[in-house]
Amino acid sequence: MTTPSTARRQSAAPGSPSTSTRWGVVLDMTLLVTLVLLTIAVAEVIGTRTVQLSSSVTITVLPLVFAVLLTMLLGIPAWRRGILRRVYSPRTVGFSGAFLIIIMLPLMARYGADVAPRLQEILSIGWVFLLQELGNLGTVVLGLPIALLLGLRRHAIGSTLGLGREGELAYISEKYTLNSDPGRGVLSMYLMGTLFGALFFSFFAPVLLATGLDVRALAIASGMGSASMMTAASSTLAAQAPDLQDTIISYAAASQLLTSFIGTYTMVFLAVPLQRAMFNLMMRGKDHLPTGHSAATLGARSTATEASTAPSARRLFAAGRYATFIGVVLLSVALVLFTQQVKLWVDPESTPITALTLGGLAALWLFSLLGLVIGDLMTLSRLPLVRDFPVLGWVSLVSLAGCLSWSGFVDAIGAVDFLSLTTPILAFAGVSVADRLVDLSKTSWKIAITAIFVFIGTYAGSALLAHFGLSVAGM
Numbered sequence: 035m036t037t038p039s040t041a042r043r044q045s046a047a048p049g050s051p052s053t054s055t056r057w058g059v060v061l062d063m064t065l066l067v068t069l070v071l072l073t074i075a076v077a078e079v080i081g082t083r084t085v086q087l088s089s090s091v092t093i094t095v096l097p098l099v100f101a102v103l104l105t106m107l108l109g110i111p112a113w114r115r116g117i118l119r120r121v122y123s124p125r126t127v128g129f130s131g132a133f134l135i136i137i138m139l140p141l142m143a144r145y146g147a148d149v150a151p152r153l154q155e156i157l158s159i160g161w162v163f164l165l166q167e168l169g170n171l172g173t174v175v176l177g178l179p180i181a182l183l184l185g186l187r188r189h190a191i192g193s194t195l196g197l198g199r200e201g202e203l204a205y206i207s208e209k210y211t212l213n214s215d216p217g218r219g220v221l222s223m224y225l226m227g228t229l230f231g232a233l234f235f236s237f238f239a240p241v242l243l244a245t246g247l248d249v250r251a252l253a254i255a256s257g258m259g260s261a262s263m264m265t266a267a268s269s270t271l272a273a274q275a276p277d278l279q280d281t282i283i284s285y286a287a288a289s290q291l292l293t294s295f296i297g298t299y300t301m302v303f304l305a306v307p308l309q310r311a312m313f314n315l316m317m318r319g320k321d322h323l324p325t326g327h328s329a330a331t332l333g334a335r336s337t338a339t340e341a342s343t344a345p346s347a348r349r350l351f352a353a354g355r356y357a358t359f360i361g362v363v364l365l366s367v368a369l370v371l372f373t374q375q376v377k378l379w380v381d382p383e384s385t386p387i388t389a390l391t392l393g394g395l396a397a398l399w400l401f402s403l404l405g406l407v408i409g410d411l412m413t414l415s416r417l418p419l420v421r422d423f424p425v426l427g428w429v430s431l432v433s434l435a436g437c438l439s440w441s442g443f444v445d446a447i448g449a450v451d452f453l454s455l456t457t458p459i460l461a462f463a464g465v466s467v468a469d470r471l472v473d474l475s476k477t478s479w480k481i482a483i484t485a486i487f488v489f490i491g492t493y494a495g496s497a498l499l500a501h502f503g504l505s506v507a508g509m
Contacts (some may be wrong), residue, residue, distance in 0.1 A: 105464025110500035130466035145287030146433025162503030169496025192219025232266035255496035257289025274474030394446035405429030
């Protein structure tokens with residue numbers, strides 16, 4: 035007969051399956067962190083590079099771009115030999131994908147701190163932020179005609195509704211299922227956005243800036259609903275206009291928060307009807323999209339289904355779950371500190387590390403965890419707007435509230451180099467998509483071309499409307 039104490043001794047015995055598994059996890063995580071540290075070091079040594087495309091167009095390539103490229107290229111399945119096969123094991127790739135959002139939380143807290151000093155200014159032109167949300171319809175206005183011209187037909191429904199993020203996935207999944215043509219379209223767009231979205235916007239933002247658009251308008255347009263894409267676009271703009279870095283980051287963060295709140299409603303009540311009308315008009319009877327589910331039924335589920343899938347408080351607030359979160363966020367801020375130190379080694383004139391910096395990192399860690407707790411509490415709400423609001427948004431709001439209550443938080447967080455927050459995230463992002471590179475070969479080249487026009491449509495459309503709004507406001 036095996037007693038509980040005997041079972042514990044057996045499970046801890048050297049060579050037992052649980053012991054070997056535990057050491058396997060430790061080894062895999064050590065290799066992953068080592069890869070990220072080396073990637074950060076190489077990316078920061080390469081530094082910020084500029085590419086002169088013409089006399090008026092200069093593209094700034096930041097270390098974050100080199101970081102994501104390095105970890106993506108090293109993870110190409112055909113190149114995984116020797117130690118790389120262990121570095122890019124299913125466990126490390128899965129960890130990077132599952133915890134990427136948690137790793138991003140300190141950056142989201144930084145965005146809240148950047149908004150706080152300019153909150154009054156942002157509120158005074160709040161209508162401009164609302165106006166530019168209409169620019170997100172550019173995915174349909176520009177992307178749908180191109181997709182239909184390329185012969186995508188119903189694949190175009192999923193691939194042009196938006197940037198293919200979680201909101202579009204949820205809508206298409208519910209209305210058409212992911213096994214349908216629209217479902218395959220939105221999954222392909224999700225893949226394109228995940229692999230290349232941040233890279234595209236880091237190059238495209240400076241191109242639009244060279245056209246004469248207000249850099250503040252481009253900053254507002256950067257809040258497009260994807261944290262990684264927003265970070266890539268706003269960081270590049272900040273590098274192009276360093277005197278306006280704080281304004282650019284705060285405007286982008288405020289726009290991102292607004293999109294988190296109302297982006298789904300913009301999609302359901304504006305983008306979906308517009309897309310349906312354009313599709314039916316352009317297909318000229320060859321195909322027809324019925325009205326189908328009304329917008330009001332989006333997300334509606336039976337009471338039994340809702341009860342069976344709703345998270346329980348016991349599961350949400352399990353000690354083990356939060357211990358993992360605490361450790362991952364601590365790893366994230368430690369990597370930020372390492373990145374800032376590497377920057378100092380490369381350029382002694384960069385942001386120094388002081389006691390204030392350490393206090394700022396501690397504040398980012400605290401706000402991240404508080405945002406996680408509040409986000410979990412809100413998932414128990416019956417209000418969809420509150421329940422579905424992303425944890426990244428809650429972290430930014432917690433940080434904003436904290437910085438409004440005490441300016442010392444703003445000073446401390448400001449001592450943390452902004453770009454040092456971005457490089458580790460993109461290094462993990464490259465690892466997280468390593469296994470999806472195989473899926474890229476299965477994606478139609480037509481989707482790739484459509485994705486370019488979808489990206490251009492949403493960013494250029496929002497930027498033009500924001501530029502118009504700022505002009506009307508006399509700013």
